[in-house]
Amino acid sequence: MKNPIKTLLMVSLTASIVTSVTQxxxxxxxxxxxxxxxxxxxxxxxxxxxxxxxxxxxxxxxxxxxxxxxxxxxxxxxxxxxxxxxxxxxxxxxxxxxxxxxxxxxxxxxxxxxxxxxxxxxxxxxxxxxxxATYIMAANKKALEHLPDGADINALSYDQLISWSKNMAEAAGEPKFGFPAGPKGLKHRFFQGYLYPSYTNSVVRKFASDEAVVAWEKFRELWSYTNPGSTNFSFMQEQLLSGDVWVAFDHTARLANAFNQQPDDFIAFPAPAGPTGRGFMPxxxxxxxxxxxxxxxxxxxxxxxxxxxxxxxxxxxxxxxxxxxxxxxxxxxxxxxRISGAAIATMSGSADANPGLLPAGLGDQGGKFNQVFVDSFERIVLAKQDIRAVLDDQKKALQAIMEKSGAPCWAPDAPSEGACPVE
Amino acid sequence: MTLILCVWVLLPIYLLIVNSLSTPEEVIAFPKRFFPSFNVASLEFFAGFSGIVKALQSSIIVATITMVLSILIGAPAGYALSRFEFRGKTTFRVLILMTRAFPLPLLALPLAIMFIRTGLDDTMFGLALVHTMLALPFSVLITFSLFSGIPIELEEAAWTLGCNRVQAFTKVVFPLILPGITASAVFAFVISWNEVFAASVLTIENRTLTAFLLQSLDVSPMHLKFAGGFVLVMPALIFIFAVRKYLFSMWGIANR
CATH class of the missing domain: 3.40.190.10 (Periplasmic binding protein-like II)
Structure with a gap:
C-alpha cells in the first residue's frame, strides 16, 4: 500500500505545481x-x-x-x-x-x-x-376554482388572498398557500417590498406605525392558512411542482422551473394590493x-x-x-x-401599482437591515409575540441601522434630509 | 441490531441512487417508487457539465495529499504522545484540539491573503495543507490511542532481540497499527473531500468537486440535487470500499 501512495503523492504534487502556473x-x-x-x-x-x-x-x-x-x-x-x-x-x-x-x-x-x-x-x-427580476405570485390551476366570489386574479387584494387561502385549506383539508420562509428563502423581501409598501406606503418611516400593526395582523392571518412546512421552503417552484402548495409568492427565477416543466398547469399573477396600493420591488x-x-x-x-x-x-x-x-x-x-413576463407587465401597469426601490445607501448595514424584518417575522408570526411590542422593540434596531449608515429614504418612503427617520 | 444499522446507512444511499436514476417527474412524485426507471438524463447532465472531471481529479489529489500528510505528521505525534513523557504534554494535547476551535470562515480571509502573497494560492498543495490542519487533530488522537493500546513490552522485547528503535517500530508496532492508520487515513480523506469553504475561497482553477458542486446544488432542482449528490458521494464510497480490508482487520474480521 505504501508505494502506490508514494507515487500518487509525487504525481499529485507535480500536477498541482504544473497546473497552478498557466491561465x-x-x-x-x-x-x-x-x-x-x-x-x-x-x-x-x-x-x-x-x-x-x-x-x-x-x-x-x-x-x-x-x-x-x-x-x-x-x-x-x-x-x-x-x-x-x-x-x-x-x-x-x-x-x-x-x-x-x-x-x-x-x-x-x-x-x-x-x-x-x-x-x-x-x-x-x-x-x-x-x-x-422581481417577485410575483404563482398558482396551480387547481386553485382557481376556490377563488373568492368577485375576485380578479390580476387585481387581488390581501384580504382576497387570505380568503382564497382559507377556501383552499378547507377544500384540500390542509393549507395550500406557500411562502419562502426557509433558511435560504427570500422572505425579508416580501416584507420590505410588498407588505409594508402595500399597507403603510413606507418601509422605514412607518416601520412601527399603526398601519404596520394592521399589516402584520393580516400576514399572521394569512399564515394560519399557509403550509406550515413553509419555514423549510426556499424555492417555491419545488413545492408547486410537488403539489404541496397551490399558490405561492417568490422570486421569478425561483418559480421558473414550475412554469417551464408544466406550463399548462401553472399561472403567474401580480402580487396582491393593500390600502396603499400594490407594492412591489425589483x-x-x-x-x-x-x-x-x-x-x-x-x-x-x-x-x-x-x-x-x-x-x-x-x-x-x-x-x-x-x-x-x-x-x-x-x-x-x-x-x-412568457408567463412571468406577462404577470410582471400587469403588475407594473396596474392602476394601483406602488413600485418601491431597493434599499440604497445602507452600506455594510444591509444584512442587519434584512435581519430586522426576519426577526420581526419570527417573533410576530412564529413565536406569536405581541405585534406592538415587537415593532417598538425592532424599531430601535432599525433606527440604529439607519443612523449608522446615514442612508436617506428611498421610494416609497418620502425623501429625507440625512438619514431616513423611523417615525 | 445489525439490520437496523444496515438500513440506517444503506437506505439514504439507496434512495439517492433511485432518485438519481429517475426522471424529474418521478423525483417529485409521491409516493416514491422503490425501483428506479433507470433514466440517466440527470446523471448525463453532470457527465457533460464542464469542469467536472477536472474538479473530480482535484478532489482526489487534494484528499490524497491530505491523507498522506496527516499520517506522516500525525502518526509520529501520536507515537510521541503515547510513549514519551515530556513537559507540556497535556497542553500540547489541548492545543491540537484547539486547531478545530476556530471556524474556517474566520480563518479563510487571512489564509487566503497569505496564500496569494506566497504563491500557494489556487494550488492543490496549498489547499491540502489547510485540509491537513483540519484532519491532524483526528489523526494525532486516533494514532495516540492506537499506540497506547500496544504494550511497550512488545517493543522492549524487540529491542532485546537486536532491533533498534526504528526497526522495532517498523517490524513490530507498525504492522499492528496498520488498520488503525488506515482508519485515520480514511478520516482525513473524508474531511478533505467534504470541506467546502476553504476550497471555494482558496482555489479557483483547481476547485475540488465539493466546492465546485455543493454551492450550486442546494439551489438546483430536486432531480439534479439527487444526481449531484450521487456524483459527490460515489467516489468517496468507492475509496472506502477499496480500503475496507484494512478496516475489517481492525475490527477483528478475517482478512479478505
Missing amino acids: ADTLFWSTQAKPVEESQAMRDQVLANAGQAVDYQPSDPGPWLTRLNAELEAGKGTIGLLGALHGDFTSMNPDNLVDLSSVDLGSADVNKTFTDLGMLGTSEQKYLPWMQ VIAGIAIPATAPDQVAAKELVAHMLKPETQIATLRATNFFPVVDVELPADMPAAV
Missing part, C-alpha cells in the same frame, strides 16, 4: 446563476461567444466576499469580473471598484434608474446593471471590475459583451433574469419568461 481566462466571479443548469447555460450560451475565454464561477456570498477581500488586501488578484446583487455591491468600499464609464456600450440602451443605482453614491460608474444584479483585476481591458470588453442585446436575451434564457437594456424579445422564449 489567462477572465474569471467571472458571481453570486448569481448558481444552480447547476444555470451556470452550465451561462458557460455554453452566454459566455461561449464572448470573444475571449471566460471562466464562470458562481459561489455563495460568503466565499465570494472572502475571496474578493483577500485579493483586495493582498493587492493581487485573479478575479476579472464580479457579478452580484445590488445589495452585495452596496456593502463594499466603492474605492475597490474600477470606474466603468469608459466601457463602450455600443447601441445598448441601459436602464437609467439602474445605472444611477450603480454609481453607489459616488461620481463614478462603480457597477453596471446586468439583469433584473431585484437588480450588476457587474463590476475589482481594482485588482489582472486584465482590466479584457474585463471591460466582457462587460460590453454582457450588455449587448443578444447577450441579454441569452442571459434571460439561461437565468430567467430579465434584460436591463431595451430589447425586442423573440417569440420563442421559454414558458417561464
